[in-house]
Amino acid sequence: MGKYTVRVATGDLFLAGSPNQVQLWLVGEHGEADLGKQLPPLCGKGEFEIDVPLHLGRLLMVKLRKHAVLLSVDWFCKWIAVQGPGTQGEAFFPCYRWVQGHRIICLPEGTARTLSDDPQNLFKKYREQELEERRKVYRWGSWKNGLILPIAGNSQLDLPRDERFLEDKDLDFSVSLAKALKDMTIKGTLDIINCVKGLEDFKKIFPRGKTALAEQVHDSWKNDAFFGYQFLNGANPMLLRRSSRLPARLVLPPGMEDLKTQLEKELQAGSLFEVDFSLLDGVKPNVIIFKQQYVAAPLVMLKLQPDGRLLPMVIQLQPPRYGRAPPLLFLPSDPPMAWLLAKIWVRSSDFQLHQLQSHLLRGHLIAEVIAVATMRSLPSLHPIYKLLIPHFRYTMAINTLARSRLVSKCGIFDLVVSTGSGGHVDILQRATACLTYRSLCPPDDLADRGLLGVKSSLYGQDAIRLWGIISRYVEGMVGLFYKSDQAVKDDLELQAWCREMTETGLQTAQDRGFPISLESRAQLCHFVTMCTFTCTGQHASNHLGQLDWYSCIPNGPSTMRKPPPISKDVTEKDIVDSLPNLHQARMQKTITDFLSRRQPVMVALGQHEEKYFSGPEPQAVLRQFREELAAMDKEIEVRNAVLDLPYEYLRPSMIENSVTI
Numbered sequence: 329m330g331k332y333t334v335r336v337a338t339g340d341l342f343l344a345g346s347p348n349q350v351q352l353w354l355v356g357e358h359g360e361a362d363l364g365k366q367l368p369p370l371c372g373k374g375e376f377e378i379d380v381p382l383h384l385g386r387l388l389m390v391k392l393r394k395h396a397v398l399l400s401v402d403w404f405c406k407w408i409a410v411q412g413p414g415t416q417g418e419a420f421f422p423c424y425r426w427v428q429g430h431r432i433i434c435l436p437e438g439t440a441r442t443l444s445d446d447p448q449n450l451f452k453k454y455r456e457q458e459l460e461e462r463r464k465v466y467r468w469g470s471w472k473n474g475l476i477l478p479i480a481g482n483s484q485l486d487l488p489r490d491e492r493f494l495e496d497k498d499l500d501f502s503v504s505l506a507k508a509l510k511d512m513t514i515k516g517t518l519d520i521i522n523c524v525k526g527l528e529d530f531k532k533i534f535p536r537g538k539t540a541l542a543e544q545v546h547d548s549w550k551n552d553a554f555f556g557y558q559f560l561n562g563a564n565p566m567l568l569r570r571s572s573r574l575p576a577r578l579v580l581p582p583g584m585e586d587l588k589t590q591l592e593k594e595l596q597a598g599s600l601f602e603v604d605f606s607l608l609d610g611v612k613p614n615v616i617i618f619k620q621q622y623v624a625a626p627l628v629m630l631k632l633q634p635d636g637r638l639l640p641m642v643i644q645l646q647p648p649r650y651g652r653a654p655p656l657l658f659l660p661s662d663p664p665m666a667w668l669l670a671k672i673w674v675r676s677s678d679f680q681l682h683q684l685q686s687h688l689l690r691g692h693l694i695a696e697v698i699a700v701a702t703m704r705s706l707p708s709l710h711p712i713y714k715l716l717i718p719h720f721r722y723t724m725a726i727n728t729l730a731r732s733r734l735v736s737k738c739g740i741f742d743l744v745v746s747t748g749s750g751g752h753v754d755i756l757q758r759a760t761a762c763l764t765y766r767s768l769c770p771p772d773d774l775a776d777r778g779l780l781g782v783k784s785s786l787y788g789q790d791a792i793r794l795w796g797i798i799s800r801y802v803e804g805m806v807g808l809f810y811k812s813d814q815a816v817k818d819d820l821e822l823q824a825w826c827r828e829m830t831e832t833g834l835q836t837a838q839d840r841g842f843p844i845s846l847e848s849r850a851q852l853c854h855f856v857t858m859c860t861f862t863c864t865g866q867h868a869s870n871h872l873g874q875l876d877w878y879s880c881i882p883n884g885p886s887t888m889r890k891p892p893p894i895s896k897d898v899t900e901k902d903i904v905d906s907l908p909n910l911h912q913a914r915m916q917k918t919i920t921d922f923l924s925r926r927q928p929v930m931v932a933l934g935q936h937e938e939k940y941f942s943g944p945e946p947q948a949v950l951r952q953f954r955e956e957l958a959a960m961d962k963e964i965e966v967r968n969a970v971l972d973l974p975y976e977y978l979r980p981s982m983i984e985n986s987v988t989i
């Protein structure tokens with residue numbers, strides 16, 4: 329018994345407060361005290377003192393309930409802190425959620441606890457009730473067959489309130505999208521009089537890139553070294569791999585002996601690389617306003633020079649067909665327009681696999697599965713929940729928007745992308761079928777692709793460095809709560825979480841290397857590091873490059889309006905007629921600029937302000953994480969300062985703490 333000081337923190341945004349009164353209870357080891365209805369949590373922090381005539385002992389949780397006389401107004405509660413008998417200084421009760429309706433909400437004290445950390449089962453009932461409620465609110469949906477599962481819901485309003493954009497994000501997204509579409513409409517009216525006779529006309533109509541690098545892309549996109557560089561450090565660094573043999577599909581027609589000799593020489597030297605777009609083979613192309621669009625499935629062979637440049641050696645635009653003559657091979661020595669058109673076809677194919685496989689599937693959709701599985705399987709007391717929850721912010725919301733406006737019927741893909749109107753779903757299904765656990769873990773993925781130690785792969789170096797920092801952060805936290813491998817095996821909530829993710833969310837992905845159970849601390853750390861990296865670095869490295877590399881339309885055409893060339897007799901007009909028309913180009917530029925602009929409402933990696941963990945040790949681990957991130961950021965800044973083409977997409981200060989756009 330004694331005097332307690334209670335502090336109540338409301339969200340910082342305008343709509344976070346509520347005029348409804350809030351009733352509070354203090355729940356201790358030895359009893360529970362009803363503190364009655366307290367100040368309505370209008371805004372900021374409220375504080376009150378109260379005498380409690382009971383001996384509560386150590387405080388375990390705070391319970392709260394909103395009372396509405398006329399109108400129930402949701403309240404965003406950040407946290408509650410209590411000082412008094414049994415609090416050892418100050419007891420902190422994290423919330424960071426919306427309090428809706430009149431239900432009683434339980435907020436356990438912030439110390440992370442696995443089931444085995446609660447031998448008296450003081451929280452067991454609470455954990456079970458919380459998960460029972462979460463499984464009703466966070467339900468798996470289904471978008472298309474053969475894909476990993478999304479959250480149920482067709483719009484943000486269908487989502488749990490805690491998953492929707494807060495008003496600052498909502499305002500920024502809506503206003504900037506409306507402005508982008510308005511500008512597109514206004515500029516688009518001029519397109520009626522604009523005509524694109526030559527490639528230079530594209531530059532006149534779309535003059536300025538939004539970044540220094542985008543400007544360089546406008547100037548240098550035709551250059552072979554620039555073309556090769558993109559597979560290392562461009563918008564999509566996920567497809568390049570070192571050749572272990574000449575690809576079977578690369579059928580060399582008679583007269584190409586020199587090329588064969590060169591390829592074999594590079595192969596023997598270990599400097600032969602390839603990018604194979606076979607996943608696109610046979611995808612049904614879109615028809616846009618009654619006009620057939622076209623898709624190819626190229627193969628590019630490249631050689632890594634001693635100076636680090638990656639130069640294309642040959643492009644095969646389509647795989648060989650049984651019973652037909654071998655496909656034409658395009659070479660750097662071909663007539664310039666023919667070679668340029670072949671490269672443009674590769675760029676358009678890269679746009680398709682980048683946006684659908686590397687960005688949407690391996691970034692957005694995997695992050696969503698991690699988020700939904702966690703909300704359905706781990707209580708808020710669980711250390712892994714506390715570790716991961718900051719990396720789920722807005723992911724379900726942005727993905728629901730993508731499913732309703734980007735890859736939906738009559739969405740952006742249908743309007744301006746050559747794989748729209750169903751081809752994009754086919755590609756997602758194919759990409760899902762070959763999605764492996766190793767491919768989501770840079771140390772394994774880069775090893776498998778033969779990119780470890782390739783100095784000119786700045787993506788590779790930064791991805792390995794960031795993976796290491798995240799891995800140490802995860803190990804630091806896991807080490808606080810799991811003292812043995814057996815403790816991991818015995819954690820039934822953890823095992824249910826892993827199974828829910830692999831078997832349900834990822835749709836029996838154990839066939840592709842994903843774990844169905846966690847047998848050791850090392851395996852747990854690897855899995856949680858993959859989750860964290862996917863929600864942060866993987867998405868950023870495949871999201872941020874759009875602004876630089878796709879604002880020059882010929883460098884990333886969202887569609888192609890003529891079939892791939894079958895001869896080398898190519899004119900500039902053939903190229904212009906193949907590229908997106910002005911309307912399509914303007915829409916592509918509008919959407920990719922809008923999506924990849926630097927977000928004003930942004931939390932950088934590791935910089936979340938929510939305090940989910942109580943206690944000095946987790947805070948120390950988080951502090952160390954932030955210090956390592958800051959060191960990496962500074963070193964990348966110094967490195968980039970002397971580079972003609974700086975690589976920024978894995979700079980910690982540029983990486984969002986979750987997938988929000």
Ligand SMILES: CC/C=C/C/C=C\C[C@@H](/C=C/C=C\C/C=C\C/C=C\CCC(=O)O)OO
Pocket residue numbers: 505509683684687688692726727729730733734740871916919920923989
């Ligand atoms: C053409 C760019 C394709 C990108 C797909 C890859 C990842 C998804 C993307 C997320 C987008 C989320 C929401 C998009 C919402 C709206 C789209 C913009 C305008 C639609 C026009 C309209 O409906 O009015 O990653 O960032």
Ligand SMILES: [Fe+2]
Pocket residue numbers: 687691692867871989
């Ligand atoms: Fe994105």
